[in-house]
Amino acid sequence: MSRFFTSRYRHLTPYQPGEQPCFNSFLKLNTNESPFPPTPQVQEAAREAAGKLHLYSDPECTALRQALARTYQLSPRQLLCGNGSDELLYLAFLAFCGEACPAVFPDITYGFYSVFAEMTRVPFRTVPLLPDFSIDLFHEDLDQGTIFLANPNAPTGLWIPPEQLRAFLERHSRQLVVVDEAYVDFAGESALGLLEQHANLLVIQTFSKSRSLAGGRLGFCAAHPDIIADLNTLRNSLNPYNVNRMTMAAGIASLSDPVSFSRNCQRICQIREACRHALEKLGFTVTASKANFLFASHPAVSGKKLYQQLKAQGILVRHFDQPRISSYIRITIGTQPQMDRLLDALETILLTRKESL
Ligand SMILES: *Cc1c(COP(=O)(O)O)cnc(C)c1O
Numbered sequence: 344m345s346r347f348f349t350s351r352y353r354h355l356t357p358y359q360p361g362e363q364p365c366f367n368s369f370l371k372l373n374t375n376e377s378p379f380p381p382t383p384q385v386q387e388a389a390r391e392a393a394g395k396l397h398l399y400s401d402p403e404c405t406a407l408r409q410a411l412a413r414t415y416q417l418s419p420r421q422l423l424c425g426n427g428s429d430e431l432l433y434l435a436f437l438a439f440c441g442e443a444c445p446a447v448f449p450d451i452t453y454g455f456y457s458v459f460a461e462m463t464r465v466p467f468r469t470v471p472l473l474p475d476f477s478i479d480l481f482h483e484d485l486d487q488g489t490i491f492l493a494n495p496n497a498p499t500g501l502w503i504p505p506e507q508l509r510a511f512l513e514r515h516s517r518q519l520v521v522v523d524e525a526y527v528d529f530a531g532e533s534a535l536g537l538l539e540q541h542a543n544l545l546v547i548q549t550f551s552k553s554r555s556l557a558g559g560r561l562g563f564c565a566a567h568p569d570i571i572a573d574l575n576t577l578r579n580s581l582n583p584y585n586v587n588r589m590t591m592a593a594g595i596a597s598l599s600d601p602v603s604f605s606r607n608c609q610r611i612c613q614i615r616e617a618c619r620h621a622l623e624k625l626g627f628t629v630t631a632s633k634a635n636f637l638f639a640s641h642p643a644v645s646g647k648k649l650y651q652q653l654k655a656q657g658i659l660v661r662h663f664d665q666p667r668i669s670s671y672i673r674i675t676i677g678t679q680p681q682m683d684r685l686l687d688a689l690e691t692i693l694l695t696r697k698e699s700l
Contacts, residue, residue, distance in 0.1 A: 351464070358458045361661050370681055373659040375526075375636050377555040378677040379607050381593060388596035389559075389589040400591060402583040407591050410598040411563055415535050420568040423575060424594075426585045428525060428549035428562025431574070433459050434581075435489075435545060435564075438573045439519050440465035445488040449478050451668060453493045453523065472667075476630060477501055480511050490515065493523040495530050498663060498673040500632020502530045505537065512541045519570075521545045526634035528553035528608050529615070535565055542567045552635055553608050554597045559590040611635050615676045621686050625693060640670040644696060649689070656688045 344353065361374035380386075404424040412419045425431035436459040440446045448456045450469040460467035470482045476499045478492065495502040503511075512520055520543055522534045527548065534546050545566040551557040564574070578585060586594075597604065619629050619637055627639040640646060649672050650662035661673040674685065 352462075355461055356458070358455050362659055364659070368657060370658045370677070370684060372675040372677055372681070372685060373661045373673075374557070375552055375634070375675045376557045377552060377607065377611070377635070378681060379555050379610075381555045381597070382600060382603050384600060385556075385593050385596040388592040392588040392592035395588055398588075400584050400586060400588045402579070404586050404591060407586070407594050407598075408563075410595045411565075414598050414601070415533075415565070417535065417538070417565055418568075421538065421565050421571060423564050423571050423578070424586050424591075425562040425564065425578075426582070427551065427560040428523065428547045428564070429455060430585060431547050431562050431564045432456070432491075432521075432523065433463070434574045434577050435491075435521050435547070436460060436463045436465060437577050439489045439521075439545075440467075442466065446491060447485055447488040448491040449496065451476070451496075451499065451665070452491075453497045453525075456491050472499070478503065480507065485515065487518070489519045489521065491521045491523065493525065494534070495526045495632065495634045497525070497634065498636070498638050498661065498668070498671070499630050500526070500634040500636060500638050501630060502633040505532050505534065508534055509537055509541075512537060512544055516541075516543055519543050519545060521547065524548045525552055528604075529612055529635045530633035538565060538567070542570075545570055550594055550597065553611075554594075554604060555607070556590070556593055556597065559593050561586060561590050561594050611676050614679050614682055617679070618674075618676065618682045618686070621682075622689075625686070625689060635676045637674045637676070638668075638671050639674065640672070641693070644692065646670045646672050649692065652692045653685070653688055656691070658685055658688055660685075 407424055408419040408422045411422050432455060436446060446460045446465055446467040448469060450471045457467060468484050470479060470484050473479050478496065524533055524546055527533045534544060538544055545564060547564045548562060550559065550561040615637060622629050622637065622639050627641050629637055629639045632638055646662050646669050650660055653660055
C-alpha cells in the first residue's frame with residue numbers, strides 16, 4: 344500500500360476472482376465460463392467491428408438494446424447494458440443503497456455483493472441460509488433495505504421458482520428487489536416476465552456464462568424506465584462508453600442465433616445431470632444446482648484437499664474457505680470429455696485415500 348492511498352479504502356478487501364492461469368495446460372472448471380467458444384458468426388461480427396475502433400462506441404447501446412428488447416419482449420427504455428453484469432451491480436449499489444437503505448443479501452452468495460457494499464460505503468445485512476442452503480424468504484431482516492438475490496444462487500446453485508419470487512415481490516413491494524440472473528438460462532423461467540407487474544424489480548443478466556462471452560464483458564439489466572434512468576445518471580457520470588464496439592457487435596450476433604444458444608444451454612444441463620449422478624455414485628453430496636456448476640462435498644475428503652489434489656492433477660475447481668461451505672467444491676460444467684477427466688481424477692483421489700488408510 345502506498346502512503347497516498349486514501350484512508351477510506353485502506354481496509355477494503357477486494358473480490359477474489361477464481362484463478363486465471365496464464366498457461367492453458369489446466370482444465371479450468373473454476374469460473375463458470377462456457378466450454379463452447381463463440382460461434383464463427385459472433386467472432387466475425389467482433390472482427391468487423393474492430394475496423395471501427397477509432398470511433399467511440401454508441402453510449403446508448405441502441406442496436407444492442409433493440410435486439411435485447413426483441414429477444415425478451417421488453418421496451419428498449421426498460422434496458423441498460425453494462426461492462427459485465429458486475430458493473431451493473433456496482434451501479435445498483437451506488438444508486439439504490441445508502442445510510443437509510445441498507446443492502447440485504449444471503450450470507451452465502453455471490454462474493455461481490457459485500458465487496459460492493461464496502462466499496463460504496465453502504466451498510467449491509469446478511470440473512471443466513473437455511474440448513475438445506477435455501478434462502479429464508481420470510482426472514483424479518485429482509486423487511487427493510489434493497490434486497491440482492493442471485494437466482495440461481497451462487498455457489499449453491501439453488502433456484503427460487505417464479506411463483507415464489509412473485510409472492511416475495513408482492514410482500515416487499517415498497518423495497519427494490521435486485522435479482523441477479525447470471526445462471527438463469529440453465530435453470531428455468533426468467534424474472535423478466537414479472538417486470539410488467541412489479542415496478543420494484545431490477546433483473547440483471549450476463550452474457551458471460553450461457554452466451555460464451557465472459558471475455559467480452561457484457562451484461563444487461565431490465566427494470567421500470569425510471570429505475571433505468573437512475574442507473575443511467577450514474578453510468579453517464581462514470582463511463583458513458585462502457586460497452587465497447589466489438590463486444591456490442593458480438594452481443595447482437597449472439598442474440599440473432601437463438602438456436603446455437605439454446606443448444607449449448609441444453610448440452611450443459613444434460614452434462615450437469617450426468618455429472619451429478621456420477622458424483623453421487625462416488626459418494627458425493629451434491630446440491631440441486633440449476634446452474635452451469637455443481638456444488639459437491641465428500642464425507643471422506645475435505646473441500647480444501649479436493650481442491651488441492653485436483654489442482655495437482657491439472658484441474659482447477661473453486662473452493663471457498665468459509666464457514667458452512669468449506670467442505671464443498673464448486674465445479675463448472677465443461678464438455679463431457681472434460682467431466683470424464685474430472686471424474687477420473689476424483690476417483691483416483693478417493694482410491695489413494697482408501698489405500699493409505
Ligand atoms: C458470474 C457472475 C456475475 C458477473 O458476471 P459478469 O462477467 O460480470 O457479467 C454476476 N453474478 C453472479 C452470481 C455471477 O456468478
